[in-house]
Amino acid sequence: MQPTITLNCPHYSSFIPTKQESIRWYNVPMPRKKLPVYAIGLMSGTSVDGIDGVVLKIADKGELTIHSTVNFDYPKDIKDKIRRLIDRKIMDAQQSENLDTELAQYYAEVVCGLLETIDRKNIAVIGCHGQTIHHSPDSDPSFSLQIGSGAELARLAKIAVVTDFRSADLAAGGQGAPLAPAFHQAAFASKTDNRSVINIGGISNITFLPADDKNDVMGFDTGPGNTLMDYWCRIHFDCDYDNNGEIAESGTIQLDFLDMLLKDAYFEMPPPKSTGLEYFNEQWLKEKLSLWEGRDHATNTDILMTLTALTAKTIADQLNKLEPEAATAYVCGGGAKNRVLITLLKQQTTIIIDTTSALGIDPQWVEAAAFAWMAHRTLNRLTSTLPSVTGASKPTIAGVLSRP
Template sequence: MGETTPYYIGLMSGTSLDGIDTVLVSFEEGSVQLHYALCYPLTNDLRQQINQILSPEWRGSLMEYGHIDQLLGLQFAQAVNELLAQAQIRPEQISAIGSHGQTICHAPTADMPFTLQAGDPNQISEHTGITTVADFRRRDMAAGGQGAPLVPAFHRAIFFNPETHRTVLNIGGLANLTVLNMDSTAPVYGFDTGPGNTLIDQWAFKYTGQHYDKDGEWARGGTIHTDVLEAMLKDTYFKLIPPKSTGREHFNLGWVAKKIGHREVAAQDVQATLTELTAITISQALQEQAPQTQELVLCGGGVHNRYLWERIQHHCPNVKLLSTADLGADPDWVEAIAFAWFAKQTLEGKPSNMPSVTGARGERVLGGVYSA
C-alpha cells in the first residue's frame, strides 16, 4: 500500500448485532478499492444490553444509555485498532474514520422527528488518534428529511450505469432500494421497503438459538401461512409513498406476535412467512416504484440467504438479479464502505444526502467532525 494513498476507514453496526463491520478503503473517481476488512465481534454482554435498549418495552435510564454509548465507542475504537494492526497501517496514514454508530431509535414521523445512534465518536477519535466523522443522519432530518436511507448517494457514485436501468437492493436489518435510472439527469430515489433480515434473524434466534437462518434452509422447510402473510401486508407502512424509512421500533417480534394473533402457527412456518414477507414487499416496491428496472443488484447480509434470493426472483421473473460482487464490490462490506465515503465527502465539504431520497429541503454536508 503506497504511502501517499488517502485511506479511509468505515464502521457499521447494524440491527443484526453480529459485529462491527470495519473496512479500510481508498477511492478514485467512480471506483473504490477495498484494502482490508474485518467483522469485529461485539461482546455478548454488550449485545445483550443493546438488545434490551432496542426493545419497545425498554424502560431504562439515561445512565444505562450513557453506559452503552461509551462502551460502544470504545468497541468501535478497538475494532479500528485491530484493523490497523492486521493491515499493518499506521493511524497517521488514515484521513478519517466514518462511523455510522448503532441505531437505538429512528423516528422520522414523530411529532418532533429524531434519530439516535450510539457509539460516542469522541471515544473513537481519542483511542485511535484518527479524525472521526459521525452523526450523519440528523442534519438531513433538521433539513426536513427522513435521515434515511443515506446509502443511495454512495450507490449512485459507484454503481450507476448509463446503459441499463439498475436498482440496488441492500438487505440488511431493513431492506432498501436505490433506483438508478440510466438517464443521468433523472433524479435518484430510494427508500426502505420494510423488514430485510431483522424479523428473520430475530425469529431464528428465538427458536433455534442461531443468529441467522443459514441459506434460508429453516424457512425453506416451512410452509408460508397465507393468513398471517396477508395480515402482515396490511401494515400501513407498506402503503406509504416514498420518501419513507423505518426500523426495529416498528418491525419487531412484538409486531409479529400481533399479526399472528390467536392463530396456531408452527415456528418454522412463521420463518417461511417472514422470509416471504421480505421478498414480496421488496418485489411490490420494485414493481410500483421502479417498474423499468432491468438489473437488481443485491448487497448486505441477505445476499447469502439463498431461499430469500429465490423468492425475490420468483416475484420478479423479468429482472436480472446480481450481487454487487459482480460489479467489484463485496456485498458484505458495501454499507461500511459507504460510511468511509461519507467521511471523505464531509472532509471535502461536499453534500452526501439526496433530497430526492430523503425528502430534505436540499443537499447538506452531513456529519460532525471529531478531530484527532
Template sequence: MDPPPAELYIGLMSGTSQDAIDGVLAEFSPNGQPRIRATHSAALTDDLRHQLDSLQRPGEGDLDLALQLHHDLGQRFADCALRLLDTAGVPAQAVRAIGCHGQTIRHNPDGPAPHSLQIGNCALIAARTGIPTVADFRSADIAAGGQGAPLAPAFHQAAFGTAGRRRAVLNLGGMANVSLLGADTSGWDVGPGNVLLDAWAVRHLGQPYDAEGRFAALGTADRQLLAALLAHPFIARPPPKSTGREDFNLRWLDTVLAGFANLHPADVQATLAEFTAAGVARALDGRGEVEELLVCGGGARNTDLLGRLARRLTPLRVATTAAAGVDPQWVEALAFAWLARQRIHETALDLSRITGARRPVILGCVYLPGRPGA
C-alpha cells in the same frame, strides 16, 4: 500539475441486525472510486444485543445503560479501526478520517421531535486511533426535513451506477432499503429485511440467524399470515420513508401471530421470508426500466431469500454486489467511508429524492483527536 493523491478512509458500520461491527479501510481515487484495502468484522455478544434491544422500546429505556453502551461501543468501534490499520500495515496518520455510523437505538423522523439517535462514542474513537472521526450523519438531513435514512443510495449510485444500464441496489440488513440508480437516483426503506427472520431464528433455533435460509426452506408460507403482515401501514406508505425496530419487532410479530396459533414455526419463518421478498417486489412494481437488482448486506447470504426474490421479480436479474466487484458484506461499511470523504471534502449531498430533505446538506459531525501530547 500532478493529480491529487488517493486518500484512505475507514468506514465502520453496525446496523439494525445488531449482529456485528463491520469495518473497511478503503482507498479512494481522486475521482472517488473506492478500493478496499482491508476488512474486519467483530461479532456483538448475545448480552450486548439484548441490552441494545431493551433501549429500543419507545417509552422505555435506561439512560445509565445507554451511556454505558455508548462507551462500550465506542471502544469496540475503535478496536475495529485499529485492527484494520494493523492488518493493512497502514499508520494512523495516513488515514484522512473514519466514518462511523454508530448503533441506532431510536429512529423517529416523523414524530413531534424528529430524531435519529446512534450511540458509540466517536470522540473516544478519535482519541484512541488518532484519526478524525465523522459521526451523526443523520441529524443534518432530519433538520432539513428529511427522513435521515437511508443514506446509502447516494453511495450506491457512486459505486454501482453504470451509464446506459438501469440498476437497483437492495440492502438486506435488519431493515431492507432499495436504491434506484441513475441521474435521478432515489431510494427508501421498504420494510423488514432480516430483523424478523433473525428474531424467529433466535426463538426457535437458538441461533442468531437462519443460516442460508434453511429453516425457512423447510416451511410453507401461509397466505393469510402474509396478508396480515403486509397490512402494516408502513408497507403501503409512499416514499420518502424510513423505518426501524420501533415498527418491526418480535412484539409486533407476536401480536399478528395471535390469530394464527396453529402454524408450525418453520411455516412462520417461510412466511417472514416471503414478507421481506414481497415488500421488495412491491417497491419495484411498475419500475420496468430496472434491468438488474444487486443485493448487499447480511441477507445476501440467505440463498432461500434470494430465491424468493428472484421468483417474485422475474424477469429481473438478481445477483449480489459481488457481480459488480464489491463483496456484499462490506458495502454498507464502505458507504460510511465514502460519506466520511464527502464530509471531509465538505460536499453537500442532494438527498431530496431519497430522504425528502428540502435542500442539499453536508452530513456528519467531525471529532478531532487533538494534537499528539496535548
C-alpha cells in the same frame, strides 16, 4: 465508573475513558487532501450482530476500491444490552452512557485490526455510523439516535471521526434515511444502464440509479429485512439468524398470514419513507399473530418461512414497479447470504437479481464503505445526502466531526 477494555493491539495501550468535546463541521476550515486517500468505514446495523469495518481507497477520478476489511461479532452480553436499550428495558441514563462509551471501544478494536493493513498516516478520516437505538423521522420533533461515542473513538484511534450522519438531513425536513443511495450512485451507477441496489439488513431498502442525469436517484426503506426472521430464530430456534435459510426451507408459507402482513399501512405509503426496529419489531409481530386465526395450525418453521416470504415479497413488489426501467438489481447486506430469501425474491420478479460483487464490492462491505465515503465527503465540505431520497429541502453535509 465507566467500563474499560484493554485493547489487545500494538496501536493502543490500556486506557480509562474520558470525555472529549465533539465539534460540528460547519465553519471549521479543513485542508483537502490530494487524492487518492483512504478512509475507514464502520457499520453496525439493525441486525445487532456486530461491526463491519473497511478501508476504502478513493482515487483521483472517483474510483472506489475496498483495500481491507474486518468483521467483529458483538459478544452476547453486548447484543443483549443493545436490544434491551432498543426495547426500552434500559432506562437508566448512566447505563446508556456506559454503553455509548463501551461501543466506541469496540469500534476502536475494529480500527485497530484495520490499521494492521495500512499505515495510520494514510487514513484521512473514520466514518462511524453508530448503533441505531431509535429512528423516528415522522415524530415532532423528528430524531434519530445512534450510540457509540465519536469523541471517544477519535481519542483512541488518534484519527478524526465523523458520526451522527442523520441529524442534518432530519433538520432539513428529511427522513434521515436511507443514506446509502448517495454512495450507491457514486459506486454503482452506470452511464448506459439503469440499475437497482437492494440492501437487506435488519431493514431492507432499495435504490434506483438512472443511467442519465435527467432523473433523480430514488431510494426508500421497503420494510423488514432480516429483523423479524432473526427475532423468530432467537425465540424459537436458539440461534441469532437463519443461516442460508436452512431452517425456513423446511417450512411452508402461510398465504393467509402473509396476506394479512402485507396489508400493513407502511407498505402502501409512497416514498420518501424510512422505518426501523421501533416499528417492525417483536410487538408488531405479536399483534399480527394474535389476529391470525391459523396460528394454532402452523409450526414455528412455517412462521419463519412466511416471514422470509414477507421480506422477499415487499422487495419484489417495489422492484416490479421499476420494470422495465431497471433490468438488473444488485443485492447487498446480510440478506444476500440467505439462499431461500434470494430464491423467493427471484421467483417474484422478472428483473435479474445479482449481488454487488458483480460491481466490485462484496455485499457484506457495502454499508461500511458507504460511511467511509460519506465521512470523506464531510471532511471536504461536500454534501452526501439526496433530497430525492430523503425528502429533505436540500442536500446536506452529513455528520459531526470529532478530533483526536
